[in-house]
Amino acid sequence: MTASEARPQAVASFDFRIDAKPRLSALADFTTTTGIQVVRLGGGAISGTSPAVSGRLAAESALREILSGSNLTYRFTGPRTVAIESSLDIAIETISVSEASIGRGGVSEIDITSADIERRNATDLRGVFRGEPSVVVGSSLPMSQKLYVQGIDETNLAISIDGSRQNNKVFHHNATTMIDPNLLRALRVDAGVAPADSGPGALGGAIAYLTKDARDFLAADGFGGSIKSTFNLNGNVSTTNLTSYSRQGGFEALGSFTYGKGSEFRAGNDEQVLGSSTNVLSGLGKLAYQSAEGRRLSISHELIRDDAIRPFRANAVQIYGPQMTPLVRPYTLDRQNTVVTYSNDSAEGWWDPNVVLGYNRTQVAVDQYAGATLDTYSHTSKGLTDSLNGKLENKFALPIGDIVAGIDFYRDRARSIEQTYRTAETADNVGAYAQARLKLANSTKLSFGLRGDHQQFGGINGFRSSDHGLSSNVSGEHALTSHLTAKAGYSNVWAGVPLAENYVQNPAWNYGAGPRSVTSDNATAGLVAHFARFRIEGGVFRTRIWDARVPLWAAAMALRAFDVQSQGFHIGSAFSWDDGFVRLRFVRTDATISGRPADSYFGKYLTAPIGDILTVQVEHRFAPLSLAIGGDVEIAFEDDSLLNPVTGIGRLDGYEVVNLFAEHRPIAVPSLTLRGDVRNLLNQTYAARGTYGLEYGSGIVRPLYDPGRSYLVSAKLTF
Numbered sequence: 001m002t003a004s005e006a007r008p009q010a011v012a013s014f015d016f017r018i019d020a021k022p023r024l025s026a027l028a029d030f031t032t033t034t035g036i037q038v039v040r041l042g043g044g045a046i047s048g049t050s051p052a053v054s055g056r057l058a059a060e061s062a063l064r065e066i067l068s069g070s071n072l073t074y075r076f077t078g079p080r081t082v083a084i085e086s087s088l089d090i091a092i093e094t095i096s097v098s099e100a101s102i103g104r105g106g107v108s109e110i111d112i113t114s115a116d117i118e119r120r121n122a123t124d125l126r127g128v129f130r131g132e133p134s135v136v137v138g139s140s141l142p143m144s145q146k147l148y149v150q151g152i153d154e155t156n157l158a159i160s161i162d163g164s165r166q167n168n169k170v171f172h173h174n175a176t177t178m179i180d181p182n183l184l185r186a187l188r189v190d191a192g193v194a195p196a197d198s199g200p201g202a203l204g205g206a207i208a209y210l211t212k213d214a215r216d217f218l219a220a221d222g223f224g225g226s227i228k229s230t231f232n233l234n235g236n237v238s239t240t241n242l243t244s245y246s247r248q249g250g251f252e253a254l255g256s257f258t259y260g261k262g263s264e265f266r267a268g269n270d271e272q273v274l275g276s277s278t279n280v281l282s283g284l285g286k287l288a289y290q291s292a293e294g295r296r297l298s299i300s301h302e303l304i305r306d307d308a309i310r311p312f313r314a315n316a317v318q319i320y321g322p323q324m325t326p327l328v329r330p331y332t333l334d335r336q337n338t339v340v341t342y343s344n345d346s347a348e349g350w351w352d353p354n355v356v357l358g359y360n361r362t363q364v365a366v367d368q369y370a371g372a373t374l375d376t377y378s379h380t381s382k383g384l385t386d387s388l389n390g391k392l393e394n395k396f397a398l399p400i401g402d403i404v405a406g407i408d409f410y411r412d413r414a415r416s417i418e419q420t421y422r423t424a425e426t427a428d429n430v431g432a433y434a435q436a437r438l439k440l441a442n443s444t445k446l447s448f449g450l451r452g453d454h455q456q457f458g459g460i461n462g463f464r465s466s467d468h469g470l471s472s473n474v475s476g477e478h479a480l481t482s483h484l485t486a487k488a489g490y491s492n493v494w495a496g497v498p499l500a501e502n503y504v505q506n507p508a509w510n511y512g513a514g515p516r517s518v519t520s521d522n523a524t525a526g527l528v529a530h531f532a533r534f535r536i537e538g539g540v541f542r543t544r545i546w547d548a549r550v551p552l553w554a555a556a557m558a559l560r561a562f563d564v565q566s567q568g569f570h571i572g573s574a575f576s577w578d579d580g581f582v583r584l585r586f587v588r589t590d591a592t593i594s595g596r597p598a599d600s601y602f603g604k605y606l607t608a609p610i611g612d613i614l615t616v617q618v619e620h621r622f623a624p625l626s627l628a629i630g631g632d633v634e635i636a637f638e639d640d641s642l643l644n645p646v647t648g649i650g651r652l653d654g655y656e657v658v659n660l661f662a663e664h665r666p667i668a669v670p671s672l673t674l675r676g677d678v679r680n681l682l683n684q685t686y687a688a689r690g691t692y693g694l695e696y697g698s699g700i701v702r703p704l705y706d707p708g709r710s711y712l713v714s715a716k717l718t719f
Contacts, residue, residue, distance in 0.1 A: 013348055015395075015402050015437075016062050017105040018053040020530065022576055026050035026066045027084075028113070032101050034059045035345050037081050037219035046072070046084065047578040049532060055439055056397055081219050100186045102210050104437070106447070107475040107489040108524045108541065110134060110189035114216070119619060119630070121661065121677055121714060122181035123230065123239060123260075126688070130659070131632050133587040133613040134191055134570060138690025140265075140706040141276060143306040143333050144315040145175045148608055148690050150191050150541050151566030151589040151598075152204030155498070155605050156520075156548065158194065161209045162300055162339045164358025165199050167387035167412045169501045170333075171364045172604045173314045177209075178304055178335060180282035182228070182241040182258045185212040192522040192541050193475055193489035196433040196449030197393065197404045201495040202471075203520040204543045204566075211302055213286050214245040214252040221247050226718040234679075234710035237262025237278045252288040252298075257281075267705035268685030274318075275311040275328050276704075280304065294346025303336040315692040317702040324372035335362040352395040354406075361386040364502070368419075382417040383502025401438035407431065414499040423505040426458035429496060435473075443479035447489075448472075455496035457515065459558070460507060465514040469494025475524075487539075488525040495519065500551045500558070501605070509551075509558035516561065520545040526570075535574045542567035550605055564598075564606050566591040580620035580630075588612045590641070597642050599650075600692045608690050611639035611652055626667055631660040636689050649697045655686035657706075671719060677712040684708070 018029045024046045027038045036059060040046060050066045057065075063074055063082065077083050103111035110132055122128045124142040129135040139145045147154040159166040159177055168176035190198055190206040198206035217224060223246035230239045239260035246253050262278035282305070288298035310331040311317050318327060342355040364383045370376040393406025408431050415424040435449030454468040475489030497515045526539020545564040551557055572585035589610035591598035598607045614637075619630030634657045642650035658681040664674045686706055687694040693701030 012346055013056050013058050013397070014062070015397065016053045016055060016057055017103075018050070018062075018066070019105075020052045021050060022533075022578075023048045023050040023066060023070065026053070028115070029101055030059075030062060030066060034062075035080055035215070038084060039077075039081065039219070040084050054445075056399065056401075100210075100216060102186045102188045102208060104188065104195075105445070106190050106193070106195065107477060107487045107526075108191040108193050108205070110191060112187045112189070114184075114186050117181060117184055117186070120632075121230075121675060121712070123232075124181065125175075125177075125179065128181050128184065128187070130634070131583065131585070131615045131617040133585050133615045133634075135189060136589075136608075136610055136613070136688075136690040138608060138688060138692065139175075139315050140273065140688070140691070140704045141310070141314065142280070143175050143178055143308075143310070143331065144173060144704070145178070146315070146608070146690060146692075147177070147207075148610065149189060149205050149207070150543060150568070150587075151591040151607050151610050152543055152545075152564075153603070153606050153608070154207065156201075156203040156495075156545060158199040158202035158206040159209075160199060160207070161302065161337050161360070162211055162358070163208075163341060163354075163356040163391070164337055164339045164360055165387060165389040165408075165410050166337070166360055167362070167385045167410075167414070167499075169414055169499050169605075170362050170385055171366075171383050171503045172501055173316075174331075174333060174364050178306065178333060179209060180258050180280075180304055182243075183211050183256055183282060183284045183302060185210045185216055192524050192543050193473055193491045194493075194522075195447060195473060196435045196451040196471065197406065199391075199408065200410065200429055200431050200451070200453050200471075201493075201498075202491075203493050203495050203518060203545050203548075204522065211284055211286075211300065212243075212254065212256065213288065213298070213300075214247050214254045217245050218247045221249065223247075224719060226716060228714065228716035230712055230714040232262065232265075232710055232712045234707050235262045235265035235276070235278065237265070239278075250290050250292070252286070252290070254284070254286040256285075257283045265707045265710070268680065268683045268708035269705075270708065271705075273705055273707075275309055275314070277308050279308040280306045290345065294344050296343050296345055297341070299338070299340045301336065301338045303334070305335075306331070306333045311704070315704065317704055319693065319701050320699065326369055326372060326374050329367045329369070329374070332365040333362070336360065347395070348397065350394075350396045352397065354393050354395070355391070357390040359386070359388050379419040381419075381503070384415045384417065385413065385499070385502065387412045398438070400440060401436065403434060403436045405434040408433070412499055414502055414505070416502040416505040421507045423460050423507050424458075425460065425499045425505065427455055427496060427499055428458075429453055429455040444476065445478075446474075446476040448474040453494060453496060455517075457497040459511050460505065460509050463511045463514075465497070465511075467496060467517045469496070469517060469519070477528075483529055483531055485528045485530075486526075487528065489523070491520075491522045493520045493522070498549050500549070504551055504553050506553050506555060506558070508555040510555055511558055515549065515559050516547045518545065518547050518549065533576045536572070538569065538571040540567075540569045545606075548606055550602075562594045562602070562606065564591070564593055566607055579623060580618070582616070582618045584614075584616050586612070586614045599642060599695060604692075609639065609642055609652055609695055610689050611641070612637040613689060626665040626670075628663045629661070631658065633658050636686075642695050649700070650695050652689070652695055653686070655684050656682060657684055657686070658682055671717060673714075673716040673718075675712075675714040675716075677710075677714070679710040679712065680706065680708055682709075
């Protein structure tokens, strides 16, 4: 290959935002930014710390900065491949640097990379966020897990999968965005303060999920695949994922499928948790074409189906009351997401387009009964939400950063299909936005944005209304010294009228003078100190939401609304070495609803009692043995802020959960990965924070306990 063929990407310019970090992680960020695959020639590890690399730079210039101070050199071996070499190398071995990140350097950003997902060996959404106490996932059943970011329910966040906005109001006893971790490449959480290009409705922040594609596995033309099986002895749950991928002449294809099957698991008290069996199927298919000039067109379809016997109300084992119902009933949750995207991976200057057109649909079907036994079956109710959405945006490169500007739209529907009636609400929104991300000096970064939205709301019985509003945000960071950085951010968000979930819609609803649009304020501030491989940080946050809609079935309750506030502080530290790291994080979250401490009943769609949570993560790799060991600890402290001293109801019990793992790649079979996990080593009997009803006591709600001590064995073969 001639030099002119091998180096076209080397001279292309990209926007780099790579902090000082271990050199291997910096190279992974380099690959994410440029699309240039990095391979290591030789048997030595890539060690040491890379300096910060930021600004609009040629790929080759950025690579030189990352490698500065090391004995490593580079050479481009293809249009999108660079080899890293050392004068000390005596063996030839190719090691792909494939850690993926979609972080953008936001002041309140939580960046979950592909390496994080693999290390945590996640089997549900809780596992994806293990070790991140700012993100709490309640419930032990994936199909009823609710996610809270700094205390705010995810239905008040802008959620996207592969760039497609998700319509996440389904049924308050169900999960809103159930997703298979096996399909995830990376994800990003903007906690509280979110930029304008995160999409409409970011009242308490935003979450962007990105699924895998063939480029994550293949740096050049070829084909391959993997099969991974995991067996959990607690419940005898078997989960198998099969993935295949190929690239040829600019064309790419990927298919990935996961099937999980198992019985009910046991809690720490050795009791089986009612309705906790596993029966899930998920899949992802992607096709793409990328021209030699970098223009890329792709289409993807992702789906998940959970179909099993669940507790009558799927987010609690039992809720005591006068209504006689069966203890369990069939639940079926189907969610699918189809996305078409166009982009230019080699864009320069003022033309860097991104076009997204998406459609997603979620259906929940549950059986209804006339009495307390399953033989009194009456009919099956269905709730359906869907969204047709899209955006057209462009990134304008500047000498000191970039500006992203665009327009977007969504058409959301929430429909209820009952035996004797059907109801629906709709929301149509068109928005325009711009977000600037600038580096004003070597010590100062500034981000600010504005978006305007116009929404038309359609209610039951032909009701119509419309409204419009502006959302703004500003954030930045400034290096006070060479080791200390201050950062802060603020956003004001207009989100229109949220749709009511399917299962509370009443054909007799009266909207009166019409609903009020929901608005919010978010603020955050903090300090970060970094000394080589040691980092310590702390900060405060607050989110306030006004007129948050929480409708009930009653005819006069279509527009019931509350004001919500969640505030607190976080501190954390991390230390890394060539073969491992340790991270410690603590978050206190206090939430109120219209001035009273939040509980999980009034907080549905809004918030939940969280309190104080401490997490610790640790990992060490023994390179000569191809062995990694590690684990994590979550400690939730007892909280009496809701305690009623007369009834004794309202205490949040504390718990300590310890998880350990060991992972080995046999030298003789490097394509094989063997892993063992011990979850809940101390066999605690507990319900994780964010789980519905955990503060009410066993005489009112029997919450869903988490699994007791669980042993997992996994094997993954790549071919």
